[in-house]
Amino acid sequence: MALLVSFLIAGLFARLCAAQQAGWQPGQVNATMCQWQEPRAGVIRDTVYLDGGFLWWEPGMSDGSYGAPTNDGNPLGIVYSLNFSIPFSTAQSFNMSTIFGTTSKGAGGSEANNIGPLYYDGAMFANDYEWITYGGLLSSTDAYSPPPDDEVAQYNQYAYGPPKQFENGFVLEYLPSGLTRYITDGAAVSVPSENLGFYFGGLRSATFGDIYYDPGAANASLNADSLSETLIKVDMSDQENSVWHNYTLPTSVPGRANAEIVWIPVSKQGILVAIGGVIFPSYANVNQTDNPAQTLESEQQSPAFMSTVAVYDVANQVWYEQETSGPPGQLTQGCAVVASAQDGSSHNIYWYGGFDGLHPAATFSDDVWVLSVPSFMWMKVKSGTPSHGRAGHKCVKPYPDQMFVIGGYPSLGGADFSCLEGNIIQVFNLSSLDWLDNYDPSVWSNYSVPSMIYDMIGGTGTGSATQTAPSSTTSSNATMIALFQQQYNTSKITTWYPYQAATTSSTPRPTLPSVVPKPGSGTPSFLAPVLAVILGLVFITVLVVGIMLWRRRRLLSVMGTATQSENGTVDPRRGVLGWLRAVPADAKAPTITTEETPSSPYDDENPYMPPEIGGGQVHEMMDTSRPQELSDSGTGLVPLALLSRNSAQGGLTSSPSVASHTSATSTISNISGRHPSNPAISPIAPSPNSPEEGRIISGVSNLSETDKGHLRGISETSGVSVATGSGAAAISPLSPPKVEGGDYISAKAGGEGTSGPNDGSGSPGSKRRSNFSEELGESKK
Numbered sequence: 001m002a003l004l005v006s007f008l009i010a011g012l013f014a015r016l017c018a019a020q021q022a023g024w025q026p027g028q029v030n031a032t033m034c035q036w037q038e039p040r041a042g043v044i045r046d047t048v049y050l051d052g053g054f055l056w057w058e059p060g061m062s063d064g065s066y067g068a069p070t071n072d073g074n075p076l077g078i079v080y081s082l083n084f085s086i087p088f089s090t091a092q093s094f095n096m097s098t099i100f101g102t103t104s105k106g107a108g109g110s111e112a113n114n115i116g117p118l119y120y121d122g123a124m125f126a127n128d129y130e131w132i133t134y135g136g137l138l139s140s141t142d143a144y145s146p147p148p149d150d151e152v153a154q155y156n157q158y159a160y161g162p163p164k165q166f167e168n169g170f171v172l173e174y175l176p177s178g179l180t181r182y183i184t185d186g187a188a189v190s191v192p193s194e195n196l197g198f199y200f201g202g203l204r205s206a207t208f209g210d211i212y213y214d215p216g217a218a219n220a221s222l223n224a225d226s227l228s229e230t231l232i233k234v235d236m237s238d239q240e241n242s243v244w245h246n247y248t249l250p251t252s253v254p255g256r257a258n259a260e261i262v263w264i265p266v267s268k269q270g271i272l273v274a275i276g277g278v279i280f281p282s283y284a285n286v287n288q289t290d291n292p293a294q295t296l297e298s299e300q301q302s303p304a305f306m307s308t309v310a311v312y313d314v315a316n317q318v319w320y321e322q323e324t325s326g327p328p329g330q331l332t333q334g335c336a337v338v339a340s341a342q343d344g345s346s347h348n349i350y351w352y353g354g355f356d357g358l359h360p361a362a363t364f365s366d367d368v369w370v371l372s373v374p375s376f377m378w379m380k381v382k383s384g385t386p387s388h389g390r391a392g393h394k395c396v397k398p399y400p401d402q403m404f405v406i407g408g409y410p411s412l413g414g415a416d417f418s419c420l421e422g423n424i425i426q427v428f429n430l431s432s433l434d435w436l437d438n439y440d441p442s443v444w445s446n447y448s449v450p451s452m453i454y455d456m457i458g459g460t461g462t463g464s465a466t467q468t469a470p471s472s473t474t475s476s477n478a479t480m481i482a483l484f485q486q487q488y489n490t491s492k493i494t495t496w497y498p499y500q501a502a503t504t505s506s507t508p509r510p511t512l513p514s515v516v517p518k519p520g521s522g523t524p525s526f527l528a529p530v531l532a533v534i535l536g537l538v539f540i541t542v543l544v545v546g547i548m549l550w551r552r553r554r555l556l557s558v559m560g561t562a563t564q565s566e567n568g569t570v571d572p573r574r575g576v577l578g579w580l581r582a583v584p585a586d587a588k589a590p591t592i593t594t595e596e597t598p599s600s601p602y603d604d605e606n607p608y609m610p611p612e613i614g615g616g617q618v619h620e621m622m623d624t625s626r627p628q629e630l631s632d633s634g635t636g637l638v639p640l641a642l643l644s645r646n647s648a649q650g651g652l653t654s655s656p657s658v659a660s661h662t663s664a665t666s667t668i669s670n671i672s673g674r675h676p677s678n679p680a681i682s683p684i685a686p687s688p689n690s691p692e693e694g695r696i697i698s699g700v701s702n703l704s705e706t707d708k709g710h711l712r713g714i715s716e717t718s719g720v721s722v723a724t725g726s727g728a729a730a731i732s733p734l735s736p737p738k739v740e741g742g743d744y745i746s747a748k749a750g751g752e753g754t755s756g757p758n759d760g761s762g763s764p765g766s767k768r769r770s771n772f773s774e775e776l777g778e779s780k781k
C-alpha cells in the first residue's frame, strides 16, 4: 500500500529547476543566485557537484525592485551539478540558475531532513565514479535529530567495473571507530587516479564532540573553535567499502583553518602541498566577533602558512615543511588548483581570493597568486578589483587551461547584505592569466606556463624550467626535492575532456539519483502513525475512485463505446489524469504531508523504491507550492506520463510555479555566514511579511507544529541570531579570557609529539554500509 501511495505522490510532484525552491516572498517574480558561502565541491568526470553551504538568493520583485537576499536552508537537500558540456556566460545578466542540474537527497524529492541535512563547509571527496561528503557544520534545528556521529553520505554516479547490481544514487556510509564527522574548515583534496581523498587540518570542538554552525555563547562547547591536528584520508578503491584513516599531524606541521591543499602528480602516489589557512579566525569565535588577543596571535602566526608550506609524500606518508619565497600575506577561505607544465618541469599552484580570516568587513582578495613548485616561488599573477573579491568559494579545472571559481561571498564591509559582484561563477584562463567572459566547451588548449612564471623559473610555455629546486637562500630537504624528479605514472590519470558541447536548451541533469534512507532516523515517533493515517486515507480515496472509474469503464465498454475510448475521447485513463489535475486542494493532502513531514515517504514498510521512480522521477524536484496555488495556476501538476523516463527534456523552462508557503522564511537582516559582525546591516527591503527586522517566521500562519519546527530549522540555518541582530555584535565585549587565548597553541604543543605520521585508527574496522535492503528494518545502532 505504501508503495502505491508513494508512487502516486511522486506522480503529483512537478519538476523544479535549479531555482530558489522555497522562501519566495510575496510579489517576487524572479530569483538570482546572490552568494554561496562555503559549499563543498567535487568533480566526477565531466561534471562538478556542489553540496551544502549557504546559498543566498536575491529576489526580484514585481515592482522592479530587489528584495533582501534570502537563504531558504535548502530543505530538499538539493545537490547542484554543472556539466562541463554546457556553455555559459559569466556576465552579470546571465541567469546561472539555468545551467545547474539538481538532485534531491530527500526520497522522492521530499524534504531531506537528517538523511541529507545541510552542512556548511566540510569536504566532498570524488573520484571518477562517486563522491562522499564529510564533515562540516550543521545548523541546530528541532525539526529532526542530527545524523549519528559516524554517518556520511555517498553518491554513486557510476559503477566500478561491470555493474552487478549497481544502482546509482545516494547511500549512507559509516565511519570506523576513532573517526567522527565532527570536523570542519579543513582543506580537502581528491585524487581520482589514486582513489584517495584527504582532509587536512580544520576545526573541531574542544571535546572532539558535536559541532554546529554558530551555536551561540550559551552553547560554546558545540562551537568548532579548536584546531584539528589531523590528516583524514579516505581510500575509495572499493566502491562498497571505503577505508578511512585518521592520522595525527607531526608537531612540525601545525593545524590551521581553511587552508587549501592540492595534489601534484610526481613520484609514486603524488605529493600534497598545503597552503594558506589561519589560526583563530574570527568566524570560529563563539561570539562571532574579533578577539584582540587571538587576532594578534593569528597575525603573528598565520602568515607562516603561506611562507612555509607543508608537503606530504602520499606513498611514504612523510611530511616536510618547505620555505617559499615572495609569499602573499595570510589568507584563508581562498581556493586552489594546480596546472602542470606540459613536460612536468614545474607545477603551478593557483590561489584565488580569500581574506585574512580576521577582518570580514575589510576588503577581500580578488588577486590570483601562483606558487610554482619545485622552485617554491610565489608570484602574484593577477591583481583584481577589491569590490569583486570573494571568499568561501570553490575552484575546479574543467580543462588544463581553465579554472572555474564557483560561489563565495563578498566582504561584509558594505552597509547592506550584498551579493557577489560579478556572477556566481567566474572563469579564469590559467595560461593567459585573464578572466574570461564566457565558457565554451569547444574552446580550450593545453596549459602553457605564463611568461610571468617562466621569467621567474626559466624555460618556456611548454616547460623546461631551470629552477627545479628552491632557491639556495631557502633551506630544503633533498629527499623531498628528489620526489619531484620521480615521474608519476600518468596513465593512471584518465582525462575526460574535451567535452562535447551540449545541445542547446537541454537541461543538464545528473542521472538517476535515488536515496537510500537510513531506517528510523530522525522521524519523530508520532509522525509515523499520522502519516500512515493520511496515506491510508489517500489510498482509500484512490481505491474508491479507481473502482468507480473501473465501473464506469465497464459500463462504457458494455455500451459499446470502447472504440471511442481508444480514440482518446473518453478514455478512463485520461479520466484519472483529469481527476488528478482537477482534484480539489483537500484531496491533494499527500503533497503537503510529504513535504512537511520529516520522514521519507519510503518508510520501513516500503523496502524498494519502484524502479520507475528510482529510474526516472526521483531526481526531479518536488514542487513546494501550496496545492491551492497549483490548482490556481493549473501548471503545477505533472501528468503521470512524466513518470516515464523522459527526463532528458529541458526542465528549466517547463518548471511550475515555485511559490511556496515557506515564503518569508529567513528574510535576513544582517547575517552573512559566520561573520555576523557587522551590526549596521539592515534589510534592503523588508518583506511585507517581515514586520520586524531579525524576525524570521513572522507572517507565516496556519502552520502545523511540524511546519514551525521546520521553519525554525530554516531560520537557524540562515544564520540569523536574534542576539546578534539585536546588537550583541555591536557591543562587542572583547575581553577574552587569557586561558582561551593560549588554547590552540598550548594544546597543540602538548597534544601529541610524534614526528612521523601516526595512524590514529588504521583499520577500516567497523565500516558498515547502510543499504536500503540490507539495513532495512534494522534499528539504528
Ligand SMILES: *[C@@H]1O[C@H](CO)[C@@H](O)[C@H](O)[C@H]1NC(C)=O
Pocket (backbone or CB within 6 Å): 017, 018, 019, 020, 029, 030, 031, 032, 060, 095, 096, 097, 098, 652, 653, 655
Ligand atoms: C533564472 O532562472 C530560474 C529558472 O528558470 C528562474 O526561477 C529565476 O527566476 C531566473 N532568474 C532571473 C533573474 O530571471
Ligand SMILES: *[C@@H]1O[C@H](CO)[C@@H](O)[C@H](O)[C@H]1NC(C)=O
Pocket (backbone or CB within 6 Å): 029, 030, 031, 059, 060, 061, 062, 063, 064, 065, 066
Ligand atoms: C528580475 O526582476 C527584476 C526586478 O523586478 C527585474 O529588474 C529584472 O529584469 C528581472 N530579471 C529577469 C531576467 O527577468
Ligand SMILES: *[C@@H]1O[C@H](CO)[C@@H](O)[C@H](O)[C@H]1NC(C)=O
Pocket (backbone or CB within 6 Å): 140, 141, 212, 215, 218, 219, 222
Ligand atoms: C543551545 O542552547 C539552547 C538553550 O540555551 C538550546 O535550546 C539549544 O538546543 C542548544 N543547542 C544548539 C545546537 O544550539
Ligand SMILES: *[C@@H]1O[C@H](CO)[C@@H](O)[C@H](O)[C@H]1NC(C)=O
Pocket (backbone or CB within 6 Å): 178, 179, 180, 181, 182, 183, 208, 230, 246, 247, 248, 760
Ligand atoms: C582523530 O583521532 C583523534 C585521536 O587520535 C581523535 O581525538 C579525533 O577526534 C579524531 N578525529 C576525528 C575527526 O574524528
Ligand SMILES: *[C@@H]1O[C@H](CO)[C@@H](O)[C@H](O)[C@H]1NC(C)=O
Pocket (backbone or CB within 6 Å): 401, 402, 429, 430, 431, 432, 433, 436, 443, 444, 445, 448
Ligand atoms: C587561454 O589563453 C591561451 C593563451 O593566450 C589561449 O591559447 C587559449 O585559447 C585560451 N583559452 C581559452 C579558453 O580562452
Ligand SMILES: *[C@@H]1O[C@H](CO)[C@@H](O)[C@H](O)[C@H]1NC(C)=O
Pocket (backbone or CB within 6 Å): 444, 445, 446
Ligand atoms: C595537447 O597536448 C597533447 C599532447 O602533447 C596533444 O596531443 C594535443 O593535441 C594538445 N591539444 C591541444 C588542444 O592543443
Ligand SMILES: *[C@@H]1O[C@H](CO)[C@@H](O)[C@H](O)[C@H]1NC(C)=O
Pocket (backbone or CB within 6 Å): 318, 319, 320, 477, 478, 479, 480
Ligand atoms: C628530510 O626529511 C626526512 C623525513 O622527514 C628526514 O628523515 C631527513 O633527515 C631530512 N633530511 C634533512 C637533510 O633534513
Ligand SMILES: *[C@@H]1O[C@H](CO)[C@@H](O)[C@H](O)[C@H]1NC(C)=O
Pocket (backbone or CB within 6 Å): 489, 490, 491, 492
Ligand atoms: C601505470 O598505470 C597503468 C594503469 O594503471 C598500469 O597499467 C601500468 O602498469 C602502470 N605502469 C607502471 C610502470 O607502473
Ligand SMILES: *[C@@H]1O[C@H](CO)[C@@H](O)[C@H](O)[C@H]1NC(C)=O
Pocket (backbone or CB within 6 Å): 046, 047, 083, 084, 085, 500, 501, 502, 503, 508, 509, 510, 511
Ligand atoms: C554532460 O553532458 C553531456 C553532453 O550533453 C552528456 O553526454 C553527459 O552524459 C552529461 N554528463 C552527465 C553526468 O550527465
Ligand SMILES: *[C@@H]1O[C@H](CO)[C@@H](O)[C@H](O)[C@H]1NC(C)=O
Pocket (backbone or CB within 6 Å): 217, 285, 286, 287, 291, 733, 735, 736, 737, 740
Ligand atoms: C563570548 O561572550 C561572552 C559573553 O557574552 C563572554 O563571556 C565570553 O568570554 C566570550 N567568549 C569569547 C571566546 O570571546
